[in-house]
Amino acid sequence: MPETMPLPAPTLTAKDFQTDQEVRWCPGCGDYAILAAMQKTLPQLGVPKEHIVVISGIGCSSRFPYYVNTFGMHSIHGRATAIASGLKASRPELSIWIVTGDGDGLSIGGNHTIHLLRRNFDVNVMLFNNQIYGLTKGQYSPTSEANKVTKSTPFGSLDHPFNPLALAMGADASFVARSMDRDPKHLQAMLLRSANHKGASFLEIYQNCNIFNDEAFAVFTDKGSKADTTLFMEQGKPLRYGAEGRNKGIRLDGYKPQVVSLTEGNYNEDDLWVHDEQDFFKAQILTRFFDNPAEEAEQLPRPFGVFYESKRACYEEGLALQIEEAIERRGLGNLDALIQGRETWEIAK
Amino acid sequence: MSKPTQTIEDVVIKFAGDSGDGMQLTGSQFANNTALIGADLSTFPDFPAEIRAPQGTLPGVSGYQLHFSSNRIYTPGDTCDVLVAMNAAALKVNLKALRTGGMIIADTSGFDAKNLRLANYSDGDNPLENGSLQGFELHKIDISKLSREALKDIQMGTKEKDRAKNMFVLGFLYWLYNRDMASTLQFLKEKFGKRPEILEANLHSMQAGYNYGDTVEAFSTRYIVNKAKLAPGRYRSITGNTALAYGLIAAAQKSNLPLFVGTYPITPASDILHELARHKNFNVRTFQAEDEIAGIAATIGAAYGGSLGVTTTSGPGMALKTEAMGLAMMLEIPLVIVDVQRGGPSTGLPTKTEQSDLLQAYYGRNGECPMPVVAAATPCDCFDAAFEAVRIALLHMTPVILLSDGYIANGAEPWRFPASTDLPAIDVHFKKEISESETSFQPYQRDERGVRPWAVPGTKGLEHRIGGLEKEDITGNVSYDPDNHQKMVKIRAEKVALVADDIPLQKLDSGPDQGELLVIGWGSTFGAIKSAVQTLQSAGHSVSHVHLRHLRPFPKNLGSIIRKFKKVIVPELNNGQLVKILRDEFLIDALPYNKIKGVPFNKGELVDAFQKLMEAKA
Ligand code: SF4
Numbered sequence: 013m014p015e016t017m018p019l020p021a022p023t024l025t026a027k028d029f030q031t032d033q034e035v036r037w038c039p040g041c042g043d044y045a046i047l048a049a050m051q052k053t054l055p056q057l058g059v060p061k062e063h064i065v066v067i068s069g070i071g072c073s074s075r076f077p078y079y080v081n082t083f084g085m086h087s088i089h090g091r092a093t094a095i096a097s098g099l100k101a102s103r104p105e106l107s108i109w110i111v112t113g114d115g116d117g118l119s120i121g122g123n124h125t126i127h128l129l130r131r132n133f134d135v136n137v138m139l140f141n142n143q144i145y146g147l148t149k150g151q152y153s154p155t156s157e158a159n160k161v162t163k164s165t166p167f168g169s170l171d172h173p174f175n176p177l178a179l180a181m182g183a184d185a186s187f188v189a190r191s192m193d194r195d196p197k198h199l200q201a202m203l204l205r206s207a208n209h210k211g212a213s214f215l216e217i218y219q220n221c222n223i224f225n226d227e228a229f230a231v232f233t234d235k236g237s238k239a240d241t242t243l244f245m246e247q248g249k250p251l252r253y254g255a256e257g258r259n260k261g262i263r264l265d266g267y268k269p270q271v272v273s274l275t276e277g278n279y280n281e282d283d284l285w286v287h288d289e290q291d292f293f294k295a296q297i298l299t300r301f302f303d304n305p306a307e308e309a310e311q312l313p314r315p316f317g318v319f320y321e322s323k324r325a326c327y328e329e330g331l332a333l334q335i336e337e338a339i340e341r342r343g344l345g346n347l348d349a350l351i352q353g354r355e356t357w358e359i360a361k
Numbered sequence: 362m363s364k365p366t367q368t369i370e371d372v373v374i375k376f377a378g379d380s381g382d383g384m385q386l387t388g389s390q391f392a393n394n395t396a397l398i399g400a401d402l403s404t405f406p407d408f409p410a411e412i413r414a415p416q417g418t419l420p421g422v423s424g425y426q427l428h429f430s431s432n433r434i435y436t437p438g439d440t441c442d443v444l445v446a447m448n449a450a451a452l453k454v455n456l457k458a459l460r461t462g463g464m465i466i467a468d469t470s471g472f473d474a475k476n477l478r479l480a481n482y483s484d485g486d487n488p489l490e491n492g493s494l495q496g497f498e499l500h501k502i503d504i505s506k507l508s509r510e511a512l513k514d515i516q517m518g519t520k521e522k523d524r525a526k527n528m529f530v531l532g533f534l535y536w537l538y539n540r541d542m543a544s545t546l547q548f549l550k551e552k553f554g555k556r557p558e559i560l561e562a563n564l565h566s567m568q569a570g571y572n573y574g575d576t577v578e579a580f581s582t583r584y585i586v587n588k589a590k591l592a593p594g595r596y597r598s599i600t601g602n603t604a605l606a607y608g609l610i611a612a613a614q615k616s617n618l619p620l621f622v623g624t625y626p627i628t629p630a631s632d633i634l635h636e637l638a639r640h641k642n643f644n645v646r647t648f649q650a651e652d653e654i655a656g657i658a659a660t661i662g663a664a665y666g667g668s669l670g671v672t673t674t675s676g677p678g679m680a681l682k683t684e685a686m687g688l689a690m691m692l693e694i695p696l697v698i699v700d701v702q703r704g705g706p707s708t709g710l711p712t713k714t715e716q717s718d719l720l721q722a723y724y725g726r727n728g729e730c731p732m733p734v735v736a737a738a739t740p741c742d743c744f745d746a747a748f749e750a751v752r753i754a755l756l757h758m759t760p761v762i763l764l765s766d767g768y769i770a771n772g773a774e775p776w777r778f779p780a781s782t783d784l785p786a787i788d789v790h791f792k793k794e795i796s797e798s799e800t801s802f803q804p805y806q807r808d809e810r811g812v813r814p815w816a817v818p819g820t821k822g823l824e825h826r827i828g829g830l831e832k833e834d835i836t837g838n839v840s841y842d843p844d845n846h847q848k849m850v851k852i853r854a855e856k857v858a859l860v861a862d863d864i865p866l867q868k869l870d871s872g873p874d875q876g877e878l879l880v881i882g883w884g885s886t887f888g889a890i891k892s893a894v895q896t897l898q899s900a901g902h903s904v905s906h907v908h909l910r911h912l913r914p915f916p917k918n919l920g921s922i923i924r925k926f927k928k929v930i931v932p933e934l935n936n937g938q939l940v941k942i943l944r945d946e947f948l949i950d951a952l953p954y955n956k957i958k959g960v961p962f963n964k965g966e967l968v969d970a971f972q973k974l975m976e977a978k979a
Contacts (some may be wrong), residue, residue, distance in 0.1 A: 031826070033826075033838070033839075060821070061821075061824055062818065062819055062820055062821045062822070062823070062824055063818065063819055065818045067662075070829075077826050077828070078826050078828075078839065081824055082824050083818040083824050083825065083826075084824075084825075084826035084827075084828075085665060085692070085826070085827055085828055086826065086827070086828025086829065086830065087658075087661075087688060087828060087829060088658075088684055088685060088687075088688050088829050091654065091655070091658040091685065091688075094650065094651075094654065094655035094658030094659050094662070095658045095659065095661050095662035095665070096662060097648070097650075097655070097658075097659045097662060098621060098623050098648065098658065098659030098660055098661065098662030098663040098664075098666075098670070099662035099663060099665060099666045099818070100662075101621070101646055101648055101659065101662075101663065102619060102621050102646055102662075102663040102666050102667075102668045103663075103666040103667070103818065103819070105819070106666070106818050106819065123651055123652060123655070124651065124654075124655050124658070127650075127651040127655065331646055331648075334641050335641045335642070335644060335645075335646070338640075338641035338642035339641075339642045341642070342642045343642065344642060344643075345610070345614075345640060345642045345643030345644070347610070347611055347614050347643075347781040348780060348781045350607060350610065350640065350643070351607055351611070351778045351779070351781070352595070352597060352778055353597050353599075355393065355396070355397055355544060355597060355598070356595050356596060356597045356778075357396070357397050357398075357399050357595070357596050357597075358594075358595055358596075359399060359588065359589075359591045359592065359593050359594060359595075359596060359777075360593055361593040
């Protein structure tokens with residue numbers, strides 16, 4: 013279990029991962045907290061700095077690599093996942109972090125995201141979800157709620173939003189988790205879990221864009237409402253939440269999740285759904301806890317934590333193995349034998 | 362009793378049939394066999410875009426043209442001496458290319474009422490019977506029936522048996538050209554080793570075709586084409602795509618780098634991927650990506666990590682890759698983009714050849730984004746061109762575009778292959794540490810050729826960040842400074858221009874170094890231009906031929922060569938692309954000669970074009 017794995021003694025500190033570049037996000041942007049959490053997490057990996065690579069696409073979040081003192085590439089829109097795939101396929105020993113956003117990773121780069129997950133490269137995807145295009149100054153994104161009024165949708169957006177984690181499950185991701193910028197402790201824990209997972213880890217991070225979509229996740233992050241709207245999942249523990257002494261829980265009625273009260277006498281903790289990260293089917297149900305908080309009806313809480321983790325072969329290992337086997341079977345390639353082929357003839361002088 | 366043989370110099374055979382008739386296999390087997398006897402050889406496979414076009418129709422015709430000779434030859438031939446027509450459509454499509462008096466070998470079973478109708482012959486009008494082929498030596502053979510008969514003892518359905526009838530044709534031609542069938546025997550054994558009944562059927566059918574020649578009176582003579590006077594050495598036969606794949610592997614070996622090929626299947630480039638995927642024991646990683654963009658993006662990732670990164674594609678795929686090519690250019694990492702061109706624009710003519718991506722290679726990216734361009738001229742030249750493209754990419758830290766096309770990609774010719782020891786080493790130096798003169802690592806510090814260091818992840822102390830945003834000179838930090846941007850655009854252009862110091866001076870392929878007419882070609886038109894120029898030279902004309910491998914930058918002496926000629930003509934299989942660039946670069950009145958039909962030049966049409974230009978008043 014990754015959680016109980018002893019951590020290697022950190023010899024580096026967060027400071028080692030800071031660069032001399034002036035950080036250029038808007039003051040108050042959620043990206044700052046994520047950067048800080050990352051810089052605190054990296055020393056805990058026990059991986060030398062030069063073996064860490066941060067690759068991003070385009071968007072506010074994609075400036076990230078400039079601020080992390082490792083190897084880094086700020087690439088082009090949507091392609092960080094594809095670039096990381098090639099790097100991991102050829103350099104399996106590197107610790108690779110992909111920084112992407114809801115536009116970068118789910119819109120222009122959506123194709124690469126699902127294929128990276130399906131191939132299960134052992135890399136870490138951090139998807140900063142702020143439900144808006146920040147860098148281009150405020151158009152709706154593929155995760156924006158329907159009817160969103162933005163510069164490009166003055167009469168409200170018509171698109172049905174993506175559910176990023178359900179999409180990741182659909183692409184057979186081997187690690188699916190969610191965290192938020194405003195809970196640094198949880199975020200650090202999730203980053204560490206991502207790093208320790210062998211295979212592609214998909215971590216969605218709710219990130220506040222205070223300029224173009226301020227407080228999009230306030231209902232989940234504000235002290236006043238958080239306890240009643242969020243569900244922090246822990247492996248092997250019943251799904252409990254609620255402001256008043258965690259008075260609510262989730263129970264499965266057949267395959268239908270149900271919010272039940274633990275104080276009214278009908279249900280007690282033994283009736284609750286016990287979280288099992290290895291349960292593929294239950295993880296799919298959990299990713300569907302996706303009620304729109306703006307709607308009035310009774311709501312399922314929004315889950316945070318690890319939804320799913322499984323062991324599955326990584327692409328780069330399979331590739332390395334094929335090469336190893338080919339060399340074993342046929343010997344290290346002989347260029348002359350290759351070039352000359354099987355049928356040759358001689359033209360005499 | 363064996364029949365008399367006659368020695369001839371030069372033969373062009375066209376195998377033509379329905380795309381399901383196995384003509385590509387028949388042709389390539391005969392070509393291989395021809396190579397082994399040491400004749401010079403040039404082939405032109407020509408197949409429909411559809412995998413199974415409607416059977417028996419004109420668009421469904423698949424052809425394989427094969428030219429072999431005891432002289433040096435450079436093209437698959439303008440006209441054919443022998444046409445094998447497996448059905449009426451095949452005859453109709455190819456008859457115009459058969460020379461007067463040429464031989465037609467027609468499978469009569471492909472000329473029944475249905476086939477005639479599908480080939481748009483009017484009712485009851487069978488060309489084999491109506492006297493229209495009088496000017497040719499017509500041999501009507503019921504190949505299907507004869508082949509079936511030969512297989513009568515084999516337990517298998519008629520449909521399956523009929524699949525072996527192409528081997529009857531092959532066997533017969535082996536007889537006609539006095540060949541040993543061992544090479545095909547071996548090939549069939551390997552191909553069908555696990556399916557003994559199919560192997561048996563193919564072998565029997567081929568032998569029956571051979572015996573048929575021996576026994577039937579209609580064929581009284583067998584022909585021999587002797588070895589060609591090729592340069593002494595060891596040869597093999599090779600297609601362009603295979604040679605290109607080998608060139609990449611060779612360059613990887615010579616640079617001591619693992620080869621990474623990120624790509625997406627596309628005609629006519631996919632065979633490069635297929636070939637490379639087989640050679641994992643050379644430390645070759647092939648990655649079939651989810652799309653063209655991911656193909657190059659993954660390759661950029663691998664190149665960033667220190668692999669030799671190559672992406673292969675054709676025109677539509679290169680169009681998709683352009684943004685990523687710009688990134689590779691900004692990152693200044695080595696990368697080779699192989700474009701096996703085909704007819705465009707858009708999906709265009711996927712299985713037909715064209716040279717219409719040169720301007721895309723030159724200019725097809727946003728911003729000021731020059732990169733070196735190299736072109737292959739013949740199938741075996743694809744090896745050298747690939748090696749050269751890699752060399753430039755690695756030594757100059759730049760993406761390089763390598764242009765091939767469908768014609769040389771699929772065509773085959775004899776190749777006097779090099780020994781690995783004859784290939785130069787490509788000296789790649791990774792930056793290992795900060796040198797004494799530096800206080801911190803400067804990723805965009807250049808050497809005298811404008812080349813920046815290659816510092817790959819995993820190298821302690823060289824952690825740095827790069828990206829697609831404009832770089833500050835030397836530090837590589839993001840910079841929006843106006844003067845810096847202009848400076849960097851100029852620096853990057855200069856870096857590509859400086860590659861000219863590192864490539865050979867241009868040589869004339871033939872002809873005097875000054876005079877009336879200079880023909881400038883590039884890419885796969887080499888053979889046709891060379892043959893046309895030789896014809897005119899033998900007739901006493903002053904014509905010279907320059908063929909460009911390096912299209913960007915041009916060899917430094919190209920301008921001075923051009924200025925010594927009164928007239929310059931630039932034949933291209935496009936609407937005039939190199940000619941535009943030459944006019945722009947050298948301010949000369951170069952004239953275009955264009956063919957945009959999806960097929961290569963004929964020697965004849967070039968001879969006419971050059972002659973006309975020479976006769977025109979200056
Ligand atoms: S626009 Fe929004 S996401 Fe972008 S830096 Fe500013 S606050 Fe952050």
